[in-house]
Amino acid sequence: xxxxxxxxxxxxxxxxxxxxxxxxxxxxxxxxxxxxxxxxxxxxxxxxxxxxxxxxxxxxxxxxxxxxxxxxxxxxxxxxxxxxxxxxxxxxxxxxxxxxxxxxxxxxxxxxxxxxxxxxxxxxxxxxxxxxxxxxxxxxxxxxxxxxxxxxxxxxxxxxxxxxxxxxxxxxxxxxxxxxxxxxxxxxxxxxxxxxxxxxxxxxxxxxxxxxxxxxxxxxxxxxxxxxxxxxxxxxxxxxxxxxxxxxxxxxxxx
Numbered sequence: 001x002x003x004x005x006x007x008x009x010x011x012x013x014x015x016x017x018x019x020x021x022x023x024x025x026x027x028x029x030x031x032x033x034x035x036x037x038x039x040x041x042x043x044x045x046x047x048x049x050x051x052x053x054x055x056x057x058x059x060x061x062x063x064x065x066x067x068x069x070x071x072x073x074x075x076x077x078x079x080x081x082x083x084x085x086x087x088x089x090x091x092x093x094x095x096x097x098x099x100x101x102x103x104x105x106x107x108x109x110x111x112x113x114x115x116x117x118x119x120x121x122x123x124x125x126x127x128x129x130x131x132x133x134x135x136x137x138x139x140x141x142x143x144x145x146x147x148x149x150x151x152x153x154x155x156x157x158x159x160x161x162x163x164x165x166x167x168x169x170x171x172x173x174x175x176x177x178x179x180x181x182x183x184x185x186x187x188x189x190x191x192x193x194x195x196x197x198x199x200x201x202x203x204x205x206x207x208x209x210x211x212x213x214x215x216x217x218x219x220x221x222x223x224x225x226x227x228x229x230x231x232x233x234x235x236x237x238x239x240x241x242x243x244x245x246x247x248x249x250x251x252x253x254x255x
Contacts, residue, residue: 002068003025006045017073052096069206070109107164114169168225180229183229184229225245
């Protein structure tokens with residue numbers, strides 16, 4: 001089976017992802033404390049110690065050796081203020097990008113978890129946003145601006161990378177409700193989505209990208225895919241939504 005490495009494996013989405021993807025992939029989950037080892041093992045992954053805040057690029061490079069895919073799921077989670085958010089969500093992500101670039105041979109496929117509406121708010125909002133979307137955008141950026149600032153720098157940095165294949169997933173506000181199995185993906189307005197459905201979306205992306213021996217280039221390369229749940233019968237099964245977004249090359253620009 002293809003090997004995946006999860007950076008920030010102790011998070012809720014990361015553990016849900018490992019539970020799904022461990023049926024098809026061998027997963028190494030990088031965490032900063034042994035306190036998380038039991039939960040990681042229960043999710044079907046193999047835990048290893050690596051603190052993204054303090055790890056160097058060489059350490060990350062060694063962790064990625066032999067992997068066909070990497071999931072960046074690390075996040076400060078609002079703990080430690082602006083400084084720690086920058087250190088994890090921005091600088092930690094960029095160290096991962098640097099490590100992937102330095103690997104020899106075929107590069108792993110990276111999926112980066114970002115956030116819906118990560119953008120330069122000094123510019124006009126996306127043309128497809130409704131007035132309700134614009135108001136929702138203002139509220140979330142006012143509430144957690146430091147988080148969005150860090151995510152934007154990381155997304156912009158990744159958008160300039162060509163040495164390895166990558167996809168950005170941009171979920172709406174995260175819910176702990178049970179997964180529905182259905183989403184709206186591609187280019188969306190503001191909204192929310194369950195963590196379980198985000199995990200299923202990421203699993204579907206790796207399935208599409210790493211079929212067979214893991215050597216096929218991912219069709220989703222270079223996309224930033226928005227994800228929400230609209231309800232009222234408007235959503236479609238996760239796999240179908242992901243495949244449609246990839247086939248149509250439908251996503252958001254990183255700006």
